[in-house]
Each structure stands twice: as C-alpha cells, then as structure tokens.
Amino acid sequence: xxxxxxxxxxxxxxxxxxxxxxxxxxxxxxxxxxxxxxxxxxxxxxxxxxxxxxxxxxxxxxxxxxxxxxxxxxxxxxxxxxxxxxxxxxxxxxxxxxxxxxxxxxxxxxxxxxxxxxxxxxxx
Numbered sequence: 001x002x003x004x005x006x007x008x009x010x011x012x013x014x015x016x017x018x019x020x021x022x023x024x025x026x027x028x029x030x031x032x033x034x035x036x037x038x039x040x041x042x043x044x045x046x047x048x049x050x051x052x053x054x055x056x057x058x059x060x061x062x063x064x065x066x067x068x069x070x071x072x073x074x075x076x077x078x079x080x081x082x083x084x085x086x087x088x089x090x091x092x093x094x095x096x097x098x099x100x101x102x103x104x105x106x107x108x109x110x111x112x113x114x115x116x117x118x119x120x121x122x123x124x
Contacts, residue, residue, distance in 0.1 A: 003041050004063040004089060005033040007056055011042075027051045031064060043081040054086040061089035 009030035017023055025048040032040045043066050045051050056062065065085035070077050 001068065002063055002065050003031060003033065003043075005031040005038075005041075005061070007058055007060050007062060008032045008040070010056070010058055013051070025051060027056075029056055031062065041081060043083050045083050045086075050083075054083070056086060063087045063089060 007029055011028040011030070013025060013027045015023065015025040024046070026044050026046050028042055028044045030040055030042050032038050041064075043064060045054055045056070063086075064083050065087075066081050066083045069080045069082070071080060072078075
C-alpha cells in the first residue's frame with residue numbers, strides 16, 4: 001500500500017533489547033495527505049539502518065510504501081503500519097522513470113504573423 005503526503009510530526013524514537021539480546025530501534029512519523037478532508041497516518045520505520053537510510057525530515061513531501069499487520073498483547077489487538085520504502089515526491093516528479101515515454105517538446109515561440117495578416121476575421 002502507498003500513502004502520499006507531508007510529514008507533520010516526528011515522534012520520539014523507541015529502542016530496547018530483544019529477548020535474544022539484540023538491540024532494536026523504531027521511529028514513528030505522522031503523514032497527512034492533501035485531500036479535501038485530509039487524512040493522517042502514523043507509521044513506523046524499524047531498524048537504525050532504515051531510519052538513517054530514509055532520513056525523514058519534518059515538512060517533507062513523501063510517498064510511503066507500507067505493510068499493515070496486527071498483533072495481540074494481553075487480549076488486545078494493535079495494528080502496525082511499517083514503512084518499507086520512502087520516496088521524496090519532488091525527486092520522483094523531477095526525474096522520469098527509465099523507459100517511460102518522453103512527451104514531445106512544446107513549441108517555445110509563438111507563430112510569427114506577416115504584416116498582411118493583421119485583418120481580423122473573427123465574427124465577434
């Protein structure tokens with residue numbers, strides 16, 4: 001799934017040590033789309049390497065690819081929205097995808113008219 005919008009909040013990072021003794025780190029972000037009735041989504045990036053790789057900053061326009069999963073803890077269920085890919089919107093729009101058709105160039109100059117063409121033929 002994908003969600004495109006602007007980062008409006010960066011929450012405090014969380015971390016710890018797993019039962020097997022491995023350190024972990026998670027960072028949550030809130031993104032808001034630009035619809036008539038803006039929707040917000042809180043997602044997380046898991047792993048210090050991914051957090052550093054994505055380098056998400058406040059106010060950035062992003063397209064976030066994510067997976068949704070649910071887990072149970074003490075007879076309650078919680079949804080997890082975990083990002084696996086983040087793309088900057090401005091960078092994606094500026095560079096066309098490889099193999100994408102290139103539109104024909106638009107004429108840069110207005111057509112030239114001769115002095116004899118100054119007669120106005122329009123009925124209104």
